[in-house]
Amino acid sequence: MKFAYLRGDPNPLKATRLRCTQLSYPLDEHELIRGCLRGSAQCQRDLYERFAGKMYAVCLRYARTREDAADILQEGFLKVFTKLDQFQFQGSFEGWIRRVMVNTALRAYQKQRYDYEQTGFERMPDMPVDPDAVSMLSEAELMNLVRQLPDGYRAVFNLVAIEGYSHAEAADMLGIQESTSRSQLTKARRYLEEEVSRIQKITT
Amino acid sequence: MENQKHHLDEIFHQRLHNAEVPPPPFVWPAVEQALQPKRRRRPIAFWWLTAAGTVLLGAVALWALNQQEAAQLSAFTPPVAIGSTTEQTLDNPAAPLEQPTTANVQSESFQPKSATRPTTPRQHNPLNAGERPVTYSNTNNNPSNPSNPSAEPVAEATPVSTPATLNIANLPLLSGENSISAAQKADMPTLKPFKSGARRKKVQPRVCYDFNRHPSALLIDVYAGPSIAQRSLTSRQDDEPYLKQRLATESRDLAFNAGLRASLMFSRNFLLRTGLHYDQFTEVFEYIDPTSVTYTLKFTPGNPIPDTIGVQYGENYLKTYNRYGALDIPLMVGVEMRSGRSGFNINAGISANVLFWKRGAIIDPQTHEPARFGGKKETISEEVFRTRLSLSAGATVQWYWHVTPHTRLFVEPSFRQVLRPVTLQSHSVDQRYSILGLRLGYTMIF
Numbered sequence: 001m002k003f004a005y006l007r008g009d010p011n012p013l014k015a016t017r018l019r020c021t022q023l024s025y026p027l028d029e030h031e032l033i034r035g036c037l038r039g040s041a042q043c044q045r046d047l048y049e050r051f052a053g054k055m056y057a058v059c060l061r062y063a064r065t066r067e068d069a070a071d072i073l074q075e076g077f078l079k080v081f082t083k084l085d086q087f088q089f090q091g092s093f094e095g096w097i098r099r100v101m102v103n104t105a106l107r108a109y110q111k112q113r114y115d116y117e118q119t120g121f122e123r124m125p126d127m128p129v130d131p132d133a134v135s136m137l138s139e140a141e142l143m144n145l146v147r148q149l150p151d152g153y154r155a156v157f158n159l160v161a162i163e164g165y166s167h168a169e170a171a172d173m174l175g176i177q178e179s180t181s182r183s184q185l186t187k188a189r190r191y192l193e194e195e196v197s198r199i200q201k202i203t204t
Numbered sequence: 205m206e207n208q209k210h211h212l213d214e215i216f217h218q219r220l221h222n223a224e225v226p227p228p229p230f231v232w233p234a235v236e237q238a239l240q241p242k243r244r245r246r247p248i249a250f251w252w253l254t255a256a257g258t259v260l261l262g263a264v265a266l267w268a269l270n271q272q273e274a275a276q277l278s279a280f281t282p283p284v285a286i287g288s289t290t291e292q293t294l295d296n297p298a299a300p301l302e303q304p305t306t307a308n309v310q311s312e313s314f315q316p317k318s319a320t321r322p323t324t325p326r327q328h329n330p331l332n333a334g335e336r337p338v339t340y341s342n343t344n345n346n347p348s349n350p351s352n353p354s355a356e357p358v359a360e361a362t363p364v365s366t367p368a369t370l371n372i373a374n375l376p377l378l379s380g381e382n383s384i385s386a387a388q389k390a391d392m393p394t395l396k397p398f399k400s401g402a403r404r405k406k407v408q409p410r411v412c413y414d415f416n417r418h419p420s421a422l423l424i425d426v427y428a429g430p431s432i433a434q435r436s437l438t439s440r441q442d443d444e445p446y447l448k449q450r451l452a453t454e455s456r457d458l459a460f461n462a463g464l465r466a467s468l469m470f471s472r473n474f475l476l477r478t479g480l481h482y483d484q485f486t487e488v489f490e491y492i493d494p495t496s497v498t499y500t501l502k503f504t505p506g507n508p509i510p511d512t513i514g515v516q517y518g519e520n521y522l523k524t525y526n527r528y529g530a531l532d533i534p535l536m537v538g539v540e541m542r543s544g545r546s547g548f549n550i551n552a553g554i555s556a557n558v559l560f561w562k563r564g565a566i567i568d569p570q571t572h573e574p575a576r577f578g579g580k581k582e583t584i585s586e587e588v589f590r591t592r593l594s595l596s597a598g599a600t601v602q603w604y605w606h607v608t609p610h611t612r613l614f615v616e617p618s619f620r621q622v623l624r625p626v627t628l629q630s631h632s633v634d635q636r637y638s639i640l641g642l643r644l645g646y647t648m649i650f
Contacts, residue, residue, distance in 0.1 A: 056231075157216075
């Protein structure tokens with residue numbers, strides 16, 4: 001596989017990026033957006049290339065499955081390109097695109113009311129979780145932990161803990177009570193702590 | 205404390221907020237397709253254009269063929285008369301002929317001496333002068349009579365028989381010829397067989413284009429025909445089960461080729477050829493999953509619990525046609541050998557691919573389940589095929605037959621090897637093609 005990579009680029013998307021870099025790229029982010037607004041296919045592709053990795057990680061955190069995440073990513077980018085004229089060129093473009101993705105992800109599961117969800121994790125973890133143990137976990141493991149959370153917990157944990165939204169904002173986005181959001185977050189943390197301690201037990 | 209940065213939140217935020225995961229390769233094509241729905245229609249437009257172009261070219265070719273045939277037919281009579289007169293001038297250089305001579309001959313023939321001369325041809329002259337050509341031909345019983353050269357112009361003169369004056373004008377011409385040959389004496393018996401033979405020989409080469417006189421020419425070919433696309437599948441990595449699955453599910457089907465080619469003939473026998481060549485090959489994909497289980501869940505909006513759960517056990521059968529199309533620009537050199545009306549040429553060269561489209565289903569290299577590639581319903585988990593075929597090397601042998609000096613029909617077996625595999629290097633299986641084709645076509649020479 002490595003050999004194949006050295007000889008030629010099997011990934012057409014990556015190959016395009018290489019081609020872009022030859023043509024006076026990398027473009028400034030705003031130039032790229034203007035190019036997309038002009039309808040340049042190359043700029044659209046480059047914009048996708050620039051943000052697809054990060055946004056797929058966002059989608060993975062919100063989605064139940066990888067397939068769902070890919071669908072969300074696709075729908076999200078479609079929205080980004082069709083509603084790009086709404087971007088005011090103020091503030092971070094990454095923030096804007098991330099918000100579009102998060103909204104798309106939340107809408108995908110809108111049919112399920114998060115506060116209806118029932119889970120049986122009310123007990124406290126057996127032993128206090130060592131913060132170092134959590135930081136020892138790899139990115140992929142942390143991602144898996146988040147993805148294992150039940151839908152409601154996962155959405156709130158993502159929005160409040162990872163994205164940094166307030167409970168009021170998260171509650172508004174999810175269409176739930178602020179108090180529900182708080183309790184969901186607490187439950188999510190407990191769930192995660194329990195999972196981390198379980199992993200800790202296995203490893204030690 | 206709850207919402208102000210719990211240590212767990214902090215760690216997750218730091219590690220996951222800016223995390224990157226490579227997205228699946230099929231997402232961008234789907235986005236691109238959704239953004240530009242018109243792009244996908246290009247193949248259909250292309251098909252229509254190709255079909256329309258082929259029909260148009262065929263129609264033009266047929267029309268040109270008819271035109272030339274008609275031209276040849278109409279041009280067939282005058283050359284005979286011209287040929288006979290010119291040969292006469294060659295044979296009898298002493299005779300003062302060419303255009304004005306007809307008048308002279310006529311004036312001579314009007315003289316009464318034609319009737320008084322004792323030679324055989326002149327014996328018929330009084331009959332000719334008074335009667336129709338039928339009676340004239342009937343009188344040609346004498347074996348020593350030069351009946352052939354004289355009979356033919358008369359037969360040709362019959363279509364213009366309406367004005368009587370014309371007939372009269374023709375007949376003295378004959379008598380004039382005879383009088384000239386008689387004046388030369390002794391040449392008559394040798395003239396007769398030579399004339400008829402020479403004229404026939406001259407007609408036949410007219411069907412061929414005279415490359416000796418025009419050593420360079422432009423040839424336009426239109427062709428189409430069936431072909432066989434020989435595929436080879438080899439495993440590059442140790443992925444034998446996948447290779448076996450591929451081999452078991454795919455089989456060869458119909459293929460055809462078509463093209464338009466412009467060739468430059470130079471130095472009489474050498475050809476430089478280029479144009480547009482299209483190859484399409486089909487494969488059948490057949491997959492049977494004997495233990496297929498399908499679950500069906502039905503939800504009512506707003507209710508997370510499904511209403512109905514259905515489970516289906518059975519055999520899942522999937523059959524589809526994988527189609528691959530390649531448009532190439534060939535560049536070939538050739539040598540042509542001619543023998544009379546037909547001949548052959550041998551060509552060899554390379555071709556560069558400009559378009560490679562594909563649609564169908566294969567076993568997915570990751571899930572080992574059937575997956576679609578190309579088209580709107582693409583479900584394959586990774587990119588398998590190249591976007592272009594790049595270079596091919598090939599050779600053809602053409603046998604042609606001249607219909608008219610400027611048109612030919614030809615049969616041309618061809619062989620083409622696509623130099624690189626059509627699959628990407630990241631794919632575990634190398635899929636290569638060599639194509640054997642038969643081109644049936646039509647050439648116009650300019």
